Amino acid sequence: MAPWQTGPVRGMIAPVAERVDHDCEGEMDDICRGQHVNGTCGGCEMRQLRLCASVDAETRRKIHQVSQRMVFAKGRHIVDQGEPLDRVYFIRDGMIVLSKILEDGARCVTGFLGPGDIISGIKHREGAYCTGTALTDVATCSFRREEFMQLLQENSQFGVIMLMFATDEIEAQHDHNVILTRKHVSERLAAFLLFLVNRWVGPGGVGRTAAALPMSRADIGDYLGVTIESVSRGLTKFREDGFISMPSRDRVVIENLPALYELSGLEEVPVSRGELGL
Amino acid sequence: MAPWQTGPVRGMIAPVAERVDHDCEGEMDDICRGQHVNGTCGGCEMRQLRLCASVDAETRRKIHQVSQRMVFAKGRHIVDQGEPLDRVYFIRDGMIVLSKILEDGARCVTGFLGPGDIISGIKHREGAYCTGTALTDVATCSFRREEFMQLLQENSQFGVIMLMFATDEIEAQHDHNVILTRKHVSERLAAFLLFLVNRWVGPGGVGRTAAALPMSRADIGDYLGVTIESVSRGLTKFREDGFISMPSRDRVVIENLPALYELSGLEEVPVSRGELGL
């Protein structure tokens, strides 16, 4: 066992997971609870995002019939490692950290999810292999597994879209492997910051120069495979070098974008793409 | 840039990729070239594997109509990084290494593929993001992109199966992330050896205690994120400790399975599962 795996689990441990099923109010919420308005998604922001934008109106109607809005307060678990998961969640708003506890107590963050990303329980009847924790309040459209599978069965187009999502995620994971195997701490941190400002921008949007950091240093460290101390030192160094500034501890502003690109080894703004959490 | 990224590209550089389209002989080959025999897969070994085993006879027939057998000699490239890829390959036999060259010349191995695994060109019209090199002679059943997409469109079941493959691969990648972020060299090596003996065993098969090592030390190192020297030292140590023996340089026999499991941190024999290369 690696020495740094010992010790207590780091990072925020949320209270016992409890799904909060809010009542929806207003047209948008009605739509996303499964109500059908004018045969379209109406004002639902998800329509502008990944899934709904890609299917025809008829399919969208079917989706709405079986979809259900679910929200999770910050700190709650959407998925629990080891617990059966029989829902598929499309994240509408907020941010989620996916983590995994190893046998020896070490923690590993496998990714961060945001608007448009998916947590899929389609093959975790016997227990999810990781935990999904809400880093902020999170709004989702969700489906029961059977109903979602029904949609997949009835709409081949739908399965293809999901396959594309998954393929994107595989490629993203390969990119992350590159970070983990071939980069030093500062390089990983630079790549992470660029990831934050480039992902989850709307369609056609360009990379931003500021981003929220709702996750803890432990989350970042466990994601990049470095210690919290290294994360802290790295961010401090970036601040000293004028690469970034931090108005608050959970907010970062990129001051020298080219320098971060140079450091990270990334050559251009990565295309924003879907992520399939599970 | 990390210091160890400099220098020439390591590992075998195959001659210019050239697809070898062998003539097929015998029933099995006829089947896998797209011929239809008795409405089933006949003796094709792929049927025992991942895709063909999961679909009905009718779908299987359609598959065969558009499938084509392709073989690649050891050292040839099935995919080339940056080159458009318009085929989907189902690997019937042999082993493939997927690698990626970074801007600074560093090399990263994202995975190894074997029988039942898939190299998918369904979304790489503009260029594959990694290279697939045959480590041994490789036999495949392949499809042109359009025809494969047609299959997906016409058979919702088919897309779901592919989605399951992809989901498995995502989970496998997350497991690999754990290796890369939380394990020391010896632990990574142990996990790699266990991976080799447990994957690509037939359905219902148990883990073996011996495996071929058709890949170079550089391939292993680039996969595990360590140097070739560390790989070599690690294997030597394992031999000295009696954990393994190596009849030849490209062959390994596990002599102390529990010790390797203990080292790797893996708790049980991982379930063999599909891998989607691209």
Add this chain to the structure above:
DNA sequence: CGTGATTTTGACGACACTCAAATAAAGTGG
């Protein structure tokens, strides 16, 4: 059997982890 590529072995050094303490922020009760 000779040449080149791959692997192995050795010595040394650096990056990042460990341990520890200080500081800052967040949460809690009076």
Add this chain to the structure above:
DNA sequence: CCACTTTATTTGAGTGTCGTCAAAATCACG
């Protein structure tokens, strides 16, 4: 609202794993 406690982050000093460099040994191939 403020003192107090708890948690998270930052900073510092020391150390070990693993990477770098270099050379020897082994293997592959003609």
